[in-house]
Amino acid sequence: MDKLIINGGKKLSGDVSISGSKNAALPIFISTILAPGCHEISNVPFLRDINTTIKVLEQLGASVEGRGNLVKIDTTNLNSYEATYDLVRTMRASVLVLGPLLARFGQARVSLPGGCAIGARPINLHLKGLAALGAEITLEHGYVEAKAKKLKGARINFDISTVGGTEQLLMAAALAEGDTILENAAREPEIVDLAEMLIKMGAKIDGAGTDTIRITGVDSLTPAKHSVMPDRIEAGTFMVAAAITGGDVRIHNMRLDHLDALAFKLQDAGVQITNKDNVVRVKGPAKVRSVNIKTRPYPGFPTDMQAQFMALMCLADGASVISENIFENRFMHVSELLRFGADIVVEGNTATVKGVKKLSGAPVMATDLRASASLILAALAADSTSEITRIYHLDRGYEFIEKKLAGLGADVQRVKDETGV
Ligand SMILES: CC(=O)N[C@H]1[C@@H](OP(=O)(O)OP(=O)(O)OC[C@H]2O[C@@H](n3ccc(=O)[nH]c3=O)[C@H](O)[C@@H]2O)O[C@H](CO)[C@@H](O)[C@@H]1O
Numbered sequence: 005m006d007k008l009i010i011n012g013g014k015k016l017s018g019d020v021s022i023s024g025s026k027n028a029a030l031p032i033f034i035s036t037i038l039a040p041g042c043h044e045i046s047n048v049p050f051l052r053d054i055n056t057t058i059k060v061l062e063q064l065g066a067s068v069e070g071r072g073n074l075v076k077i078d079t080t081n082l083n084s085y086e087a088t089y090d091l092v093r094t095m096r097a098s099v100l101v102l103g104p105l106l107a108r109f110g111q112a113r114v115s116l117p118g119g120c121a122i123g124a125r126p127i128n129l130h131l132k133g134l135a136a137l138g139a140e141i142t143l144e145h146g147y148v149e150a151k152a153k154k155l156k157g158a159r160i161n162f163d164i165s166t167v168g169g170t171e172q173l174l175m176a177a178a179l180a181e182g183d184t185i186l187e188n189a190a191r192e193p194e195i196v197d198l199a200e201m202l203i204k205m206g207a208k209i210d211g212a213g214t215d216t217i218r219i220t221g222v223d224s225l226t227p228a229k230h231s232v233m234p235d236r237i238e239a240g241t242f243m244v245a246a247a248i249t250g251g252d253v254r255i256h257n258m259r260l261d262h263l264d265a266l267a268f269k270l271q272d273a274g275v276q277i278t279n280k281d282n283v284v285r286v287k288g289p290a291k292v293r294s295v296n297i298k299t300r301p302y303p304g305f306p307t308d309m310q311a312q313f314m315a316l317m318c319l320a321d322g323a324s325v326i327s328e329n330i331f332e333n334r335f336m337h338v339s340e341l342l343r344f345g346a347d348i349v350v351e352g353n354t355a356t357v358k359g360v361k362k363l364s365g366a367p368v369m370a371t372d373l374r375a376s377a378s379l380i381l382a383a384l385a386a387d388s389t390s391e392i393t394r395i396y397h398l399d400r401g402y403e404f405i406e407k408k409l410a411g412l413g414a415d416v417q418r419v420k421d422e423t424g425v
């Protein structure tokens with residue numbers, strides 16, 4: 005397994021460019037199932053999760069060209085309706101093929117994604133929504149089997165705001181007969197990006213980005229070209245990297261309006277943020293102030309930034325209370341942050357972080373994607389050398405992170421595992 009070696013204590017400075025969004029690209033790739041033909045997706049990040057999605061599409065019979073920024077996906081000759089356990093278990097977003105397969109072919113068989121480090125993450129709301137559109141759903145041998153001659157529009161009210169559930173239903177309803185209304189829909193920017201792709205394909209969708217989305221089903225969709233939105237979580241991670249090192253970083257190709265909740269909290273902590281000519285400049289103070297956060301669905305504070313913000317609060321002047329309200333087990337980074345000398349106490353879904361004078365370099369292990377990012381941030385601020393293992397989690401979601409950090413003056417090296425694991 006590859007690992008990262010970081011010699012901390014360098015203030016980051018300079019310019020960095022944000023890649024396309026993982027969480028927007030995944031459903032957009034999957035939406036190509038809905039329309040036979042050749043789609044062109046640009047601003048695609050080079051990530052392990054993108055490769056997994058390509059494998060899922062190829063398993064269905066798609067042909068995919070290009071592994072870089074521009075990816076062409078031809079879904080003319082799909083000949084399988086199954087996403088297998090070996091792929092779905094490595095990336096839960098693959099379960100999103102269910103709705104599009106059902107809508108285009110009337111059948112799908114998809115492995116249940118199962119639990120993962122951050123929580124149980126059931127898909128009951130996806131299945132309830134598809135059933136409301138008329139799908140017959142059975143669960144057998146760890147697989148969801150769904151069938152429907154023709155999906156029919158319905159009114160669906162989500163019990164809780166679900167990003168994946170909203171994306172699943174948005175795609176299925178695009179080819180259903182009649183109108184579908186999604187109430188208490190998720191409002192994340194990635195939903196808007198997916199809706200824009202679907203609209204380019206000919207779908208009729210109103211209200212994406214609000215909690216009520218109306219979809220009027222059409223008979224067929226056609227291939228589209230789309231450029232993926234910038235990754236707001238990667239951008240947020242670099243904002244925190246500037247803040248935690250007392251650095252001065254200019255971030256290009258990001259949407260600050262997608263990160264209001266984080267930006268307000270960083271400003272409360274004493275971080276300076278300016279936005280000029282679409283370049284966001286982030287300057288960290290010598291010492292950040294402690295602030296409290298509660299994770300919420302968008303436009304609230306993103307759960308995908310909680311671990312990184314906690315790393316920052318480890319060095320704050322005072323105590324910070326961090327509540328995780330989306331996933332029941334998203335404090336796996338705490339035990340690793342303690343190795344750097346952090347002072348954190350967890351009770352239920354709340355972590356109390358008392359700022360310490362300094363963090364010291366340590367050997368640590370990444371447990372999930374954003375936990376990996378928080379360990380990198382702590383290591384960047386630590387006074388000596390850290391070794392971060394299990395960074396395959398990181399490679400799911402951060403394109404060329406060590407190169408981008410090195411470009412900002414960080415002393416970071418990837419040690420490749422010669423066995424290729
Ligand atoms: C690939 C992708 O875009 N992943 C993002 C997506 O995950 P994902 O789409 O899986 O997250 P959801 O928004 O669906 O999950 C929110 C909450 O709803 C629960 N739930 C969800 C579906 C369901 O059928 N039943 C149910 O109970 C989940 O367990 C969780 O507690 O949104 C999360 C919340 O912003 C982010 O952290 C993930 O980075």
Ligand SMILES: C=C(OP(=O)(O)O)C(=O)O
Nearest residue numbers: 027096097308373374401
């Ligand atoms: C939790 C995340 O991703 P996924 O939903 O793919 O696990 C994430 O991007 O932080």
